[in-house]
Amino acid sequence: MQVTGSYTFDGLPSDVWAVLVDPDAVADCVPGCKSFKAMGSDKYRAIMAIGIASVKGQYEGTVSILDQRPGESFRLVLEGSGTPGFVRGEGVVNVVEKGGKTQVDVTGDAEVGGIIGRVGHRILGRASKLLIDEYFKCMRKKVASTRVGS
Amino acid sequence: MIPAQFEYAAPSSLEEALSLLCKNKDDAKLLAGGHSLLPMMKLRLAQPGLLIDLGKVTGLSYVREKDGGLAIGAMTTYQTLEHDPLVASYFPVLAEAAGVVGDVQVRNRGTIGGASAHADPAADLPAVLIALEASFTATNGRRERSVPADRFFKDAFLTPLSETEILTEITVPALSKGSGAVYHKLPNLASRFAVVGVAAVVTLDGQGLCERVRIGVTGAGPNATRAKTAERYLEGKEPTEKNLAAAAQRATKGIELQADYHGSEEYREAMTRVFTQRALAEAVSRAG
């Protein structure tokens, strides 16, 4: 499953990039994040409770923030599994300056398995889009509050 | 197919149901037919702690005249909509659409309110209710409110209903004289949900021009929606084949096309246009 999205932020690419890779910001913004703990550098163990309509499930897995190129890009690797199934995804996040603002482009690929993949595939694209939108909406707030703070 | 353990309540009044819902809002689901919810529970994708069955709540299943249109209780089944004489005389399109939902078993259990609140992006009735400009009445026991159909289906499985509200009634306003309405769908051959479904309501004026056009589209995007650009294009125009085609071309405007195994974005776009054109043509011929 292809996942793509573009999000515009107020602020400099370097500031936005810094928030995007900040584990505390990630922990706050991952939808339904219940626990987020570092396991060595750049890799975190997370527990998330995610629900779309009446389909709710708890997923346990890891988040890795790799290939960090400050102010430019990083690679995000996600693995999570729970009763409804599992998700394995990998995406590249590019941060570029555009017209005085910062544009964040996400392109990735995800495999969804288990029962959620079997019966839910017609809705997975939309569901993942909604979750990622929610994630970046939260990140946008983080960036905004950092700007206010500084 | 065994669901996870859950409690079951079958309240007999709306007040009782609302009170249960309020006390268990994070953990309760309303059962209003159950042909979507129960399979998800059996697959353990949904694991509500409490199932509140609205089937025994009195006064939620009815069809009655209201201000020249109809008021329909939320627990009214598809089967009733399909065969009710009032529905047949006021809004035959609603009866026709109810008759192409799922199969007989689904239609016997499934309800207009349950399906609306579930807001499956491929369900049939939302397109029709949007085109008919229905409105949805919900209550949390303290406050009753009404939401128009084109703002009710917000996104896939997402409505404005809060966790403590129960949908009680769908009202469908009267159609003006000279109106014709129809619902056409391309079914997913396995599930019979709509790959694309289009409901069209066309009102012709004394000169035979399209005075008012309402188009509801389901299946194509993440939610059922009005094809407003197409409506605006056709209003005031003569319903020629060329104009209908040009309107249909505009039916996908604003829809974030979805893709699955049964329909790519491109196919859904094309089918939305084809079925809009066919629905418009049929609605015009029924209006005449």
Added chain:
Amino acid sequence: MTTYTGQWMLRREDTPLLTGNGSFIEDMAPPGLLHATALRSVYAHALITRIDTTAALAMPGVVSVITSDDLEGSVGDLSTVGRPGMEWVEGANHPVLARGKVGYVGQLVAVVVAESLSIARDAVDLVRVDYEPLPVVMDITEAAKDGSPLVHEHIGTNLGASLRVAGGDLDAAFARADHVIDEHFEVPRLSPAPLEGRGAIAQYDPEQRTMTLWMTTQGGHHIKELLEETFNLPIEHFRVMAPDVGGGFGMKHHLYPEDASLCYLAYKLGRPVKWVEERMENMVASHARGFATHVQAAIDNEGHILGFRARQLADMGAYYIAGTLTPINVAARRMLGPYLIDAADIECVGVFTNLPPTGPFRGAGQPESTFCVERTMDIIAAKVGLDPVEVRRRNLVPPSALPYTTATGMRYDSGDFIAPMNRAIELADYDRWRDAQRMQRAENKGKLIGIGVATACKAAGGGGASFTSDARVVVTPQGKVKVYTEVSPHGQGIETVFSQIAADVLGITPADVQVLHGDSDMVFRGQGTFASRSLTVGGSATHVGATEARNVLAGVAAQKLGCAPEEVEFKDSKVYKRGTPGQSISFAEVAAAASATAQPGGEPGIEVTGTFVLEDNVFSSMAHIAVVEVDPDTGCIRFLRYVAVHDCGPMVNPMIVEGQVHGGIAQGLGEALGEVMAYTREGQPLTGSLMDYHLPLAEDMPEIIFETVNTVSPMNPLGVRGIGEAPTVAAPVAVANAVADALSSLGVRVPNIPLTPMRVWNAIHHAGS
């Protein structure tokens, strides 16, 4: 003497089934029963790095959780049935429980047993399995290429099995050809989707060292043999019993990992253990078809096929199960269909993929190949400018050439391959539809009319051991008859049909005949129901057994009637000397007298075992014609007419024949129009539930115009040719040919089946791109 044979008779099986009084595995509950649930792989290809059963085992009511370690030394991998002339690699037999790695989504990893099904189901969610994903290979063409990810690293190739059959001078045929047709055809992976899924109950008797397996199967004797090969425990005797079985279509003729697991658990726990499959499990348990074929046909200007070459890839999935090699064998050997083709070279190669194992389904290789040949016939017609019917007429084996042996070694015993086509053309009003098509094309608007023809032949019998059938016939002292058969019915109406056969032989009524089946201890040996063998082989054995019983009775009656045994007639439940029906004695009286002379022991009455051995497969033939209209704006297909004519030989029960044909056509149309097990490239099922997998619904079915031709086969005493699988051979390609014909007016090539609206629309709207 056919009072009942050939009559429409309601099926005696139906009343209990239609009134909810059937008895299926799900209905059975021996005392002390435990319940099992399955933990399955969610990955298509992965190493298992850890399995933690602690939490599940700690749950109250959980009795056992087994993984592959528990089976070590006691239960081997599932065996596969080889085929003469075929080569296949070792080391890919299906493990009962995944050992260190998984090869497809749905593979059995662990089994949880508990006091109740609810507990077992809850406990499955507590078993934790850690996987390390491996590269996945999904597509057979990709899998067959060098450098593809390997399903079995230790084997070193995904090419697991192959069979090549050739005959005649193919080089010469191609050398003198006016044209060479070069085409590629694909037939999708399908779910057999029987109405009842799989299920079994295993119970072990340590005193008798007997393992009893009640199972929803097509052949208990076959399962018993497979269990004996799989188990390495001091079990003396396996007994396999089938209660009511809700369809199988080939899928229930394998021994599955779940069945072996249940036997192991019953042995280990000393209590009966039951497992009943859910539909979602059935959809990924085992599949069929999944063929890609490259065809080259050498033809002359008159449309005659001079030579035929094909290279097929067959999707075997990740492991062999019992019947995996069968479709490969059938597809290659029976590629050439009902045509006179002097030279051929056919190779079929089985390919491993990270998908569920495959096996026979409704035709077992014949539909796969018929699809290629019948599409080719239409392409030849277009090439040489002939009507598709005429091309077939020029190539069909004429009655005068029968018996005929194909270049691939198949012997067609007898019949008339042209008669069904001639009758189908009349019934379809073929010329009128061609006129309608010409008019539609001249107007160049509206829906596209297409006409598709398929002619085919289909073997009945199977091969090897399945050519032999035993029927134990008992005539009780009261004059009732019991037929014990090894055939294992699961919806075919075999009790009704066999009672008709036995009743006619013995001059009694079908109501006097009880047909018993579904117990490997009931008849010494057997194979079950598949390959359209039930009537051709099992029905013939019933005929032989009933005839032998009659001979015994005739000897006894002859003494009473004062005549020679050859002069004794059996009719209307009476026995008399030929020509003097007025001086008869009752059948019951003869039965009682004969019983008095019977050996003591065994059942009261006389008992004989009739054995029938089919020398070689018997062939039926058929012609289907589909007339469709294609909506070019949506890609939707609608039937305007559907005609099927089958030469099934004489009919024992025409009502059942028609029912079989309707069912077979439904499955064929499903294959043509909707069914496909589609997967993501990671190996996750996209059509893994009936919300996405399009089994045909009643409203999808056209009205079927059906007739039979009834040429008598010399291969069996009933003269029959089999009917169960035949319609599924012709139907998919008749539809594909019809849609191809419709699309040809736009210059568009028909896409691969299933011809879903989107595929057809894409073909039309992306033609040339």
